Amino acid sequence: MAGEKGTLPSLRQYWATQANELLHCSRRWEQVVRGDFTTTPTVEWLVNGELNAAVHCVDRHLTTGRRNKAALIWQGERDHEVRVYTYQMLFSEVCRLANVMKKKGIGRGDCVAIYLPMVPELVVTMLACARIGAPHTVVFSGFSAASLQSRLEDCRARMLITADGGLRAGRSIPLKPTADSALEEFAEVGSCLVVRRTDQKVEMVPGRDSWYHSELSAADISSDCEAESMAAGDPLFFLYTSGATGLPKQVRHGTGGYLLHALSSCRQVFRLEEDDIFWSTADLGWITGHTYSVYGPLGLGGTVLLHEGVPLYPGAARFWQVVEKFRVNKLYTAPAVIRALRRAEGALPPPAALSSLRLVASVGEPVDPGSAGWFAGLAGRPVPVIDTWCQTEAGGILFAPRTPDDPASSGTVGTPLPGIDAAVVDESGHLLPTGGCGRLLIRHPWPGMALQLQEEGEIGGVVTDGGYDTGDLARRDEENRYVILGRQADLINVAGQQLGTAEIEAALLAHPSIIEAAAVGIADTERGQAVYAFVTPRHDVPGTRRLLEELRSHLADKLGPAVLPVGLQCAPSLPKTKSGKIVRRLLRKIASGEDGGFGDLSALADPSVLAVLLAEKRRGETKIHLNL
Ligand code: PRX
Secondary structure (H helix, E strand, O other): OOOOOOHHHHHHHHHHHOOOOHHHHHOOOOOEEOOOOOOOOOOOEOOOOEEHHHHHHHHHHHOOOOOOEEEEEEEEEOOOEEEEEEEEHHHHHHHHHHHHHHHHHOOHHHHHHHEOOOHHHHHHHHEEEEOOOOOOOEOOOOOHHHHHHHHHHOOOEEEEEEEEEEOOOOOEOHHHHHOOOHHOOOOOOOOEEEEEOOOOOOOOOOOOOEEEHHHOOOOOOOOOOOOOOOOOOOEEEEEEEEEOOOOOEHHHHOOOOHHHHHHHHHHHHHHHOOOOOOEOOOOOOOOHHHHHHHHHHHHOOOOOOOOOOOOOOOHHHHHHHHHHHHHOEEEEEHOOOOOOHHHHHHHHHHHHHHOOOOEEEEEOOOOHHHHHHHHHHOOOOOOOOOOOOHHHHHEEEEOOOOOOOOHHHHHOOOEEEOOOOEEEOOOOOOOOOOOOOEEEEEEOOOOOOOOHHHHHOOOOOOOOOOOOEEEEEEOOOOOOOOEEEEEEOOOOOOOEEEOOOHHHHHHHHHOOEEEEHHHHEEEOOOEEEEEEEEEEEEEOOOOOOOHHHHHHHHHHHHHOOOOOOOEEEOOOOOOOEEOOEEEEHHHHHOOOOOOOOOOOOOOOOOOHHHHHHHHHHHHOEEEEOOOO
16 A cells, blocks of 8 residues: 555545544534545535634543643743643633633634743733634744834734744843834724833833733633634634745634644653653744644643743753753654753753653654664663654644554655655655655645645645655555655755755764755766755864865764765854744855845844855865865
8 A cells, every 4th residue: 555545435434533532513524525636626624624723732622531631731941930820721711811801802714923932921922812713823932023014014914913922042132123014004903902022121012012811800801701603714823934935925824723733642652641740842923833733632622731932951961950840741842952952962851851841753864773762762761753744735734653662763755644645756746656755745635734725826836736746755665654754845866866955964863963954956967966065063073174074984884985075065054934933045156156146034043054054165264175
């Protein structure tokens, strides 16, 4: 069956069973999915079904033994700041906020923008929006006024919920002044609620701004609010992704299909048990935060740990302390976090402190087998460390190991989840044999797919007769496990040999002195393209020519001659998006000798990295050319 087209009736049957088990609809759907990439240009999930996402995440648990269970445990950046919301408390606050929104004239279909740090009010706001049918768009609190403004405009937001400020790595970050600048330019936002977090002095614009907590405690605000019955295809939220390209693009997710995917993938991958503490470290501004800190685990009645700010501030010890303090059982994180923890090995906790960990999962980028294996051995007994594949457009995880015993150290993201029909195809869409490197395609609709992918022609070229092209390169093994090789746009073509970035980078990361690596293709007169690589050494290893020479022989052992980089350059840090992804598009320009024309840099976490890399390249001291 591996790689063969999954039959439509069996996929539909699978999702119908999942929907019956997991969804509580105010009006039952008539057909689990209508349409298919190959037959009709549009797809509709849970046809004629009606439901409400907030009801799934909160109300449903009130009539069960979970009413007084912790839904949210919030750890502030300062250790003594902890807040716990039971499901009952969450219900009351969500309803109060929903009533405040209605009082301000917000209703079905009005977009609400959320520009908050990682505080419980962020989850409350998402759920309050869901309750009244107002799609939300969470804008990561590290974004600038211009980025916020462009998002407000793009989704025509009618309300903004922000805070006076936030705490990040020990610093108090002003948010309200940033929000004010964005609002100055976009007057369609009629009201702005402000959560008090840092007690910074802020300007409040009369008639537009008010304090969140005062509004919620007003005498006319009830702690009950009827939930809107939403059509399954109504939008639940918008997100702006820059994951793949570094350029922001709006992705819309619907209510019914998305929720079905969130619930079923969360259950399948994390196997949440009633008393589990589940910690997904991603910011709520990304798809992982939406699906695996809110809609998935709360929909299943789990207990979610939310951590404010940077989980590794003031150091790695903090991360371990949080795991120990709350006895975290399931952890969902990113390779960058795992690598940073590994880098700071001195701060390791005693194995007993990690004895609660039963599953660690990684997402977002390839996790190098060395780092995954390292994490697996920390608790004094083997802890499964798995890799999972997720994408903003996908709504949730599409690939994960069938059992936790298939570790990330094998280099694969596991198999397509049940109900997902994937394939690896060549340029012309033909199925590749096992082991072939090609485009990663999802051949049949899945419930978490973005609304754009369900509509005709909106994302031209991405959905074709063959299915949805994820934009990734992959390879499939005999056991139908997938290895992700990088993005198609980052493909390097050396004398006709197509190389994904991931394998070259994994080889670089296998060197004990290297903690980050990025490979790009540059023009080469003889072979079309050649590989150029940037490496970040461990903090205690100087980035010298000697190190690069050493890497040269390391690579010669690991890679064939065609794959050997023609240039190696030390990089104190790499250009990354605010969600932590390396932006290879910019590295390609630097490697090719361009020193400008970098385009829109608003998604970058730290644009100053570019100047450093350009200067290093010009100086040429920590750069070598390998003569082949
Ligand atoms: O290239 C894949 C990579 O991240 C992309 C999706 O990025 P974004 O929409 O920002 O969503 C991030 C979700 C955490 C994918 O197209 N990616 C995601 N997971 C993995 C991965 N690459 C390699 N291994 C993974 N496990």
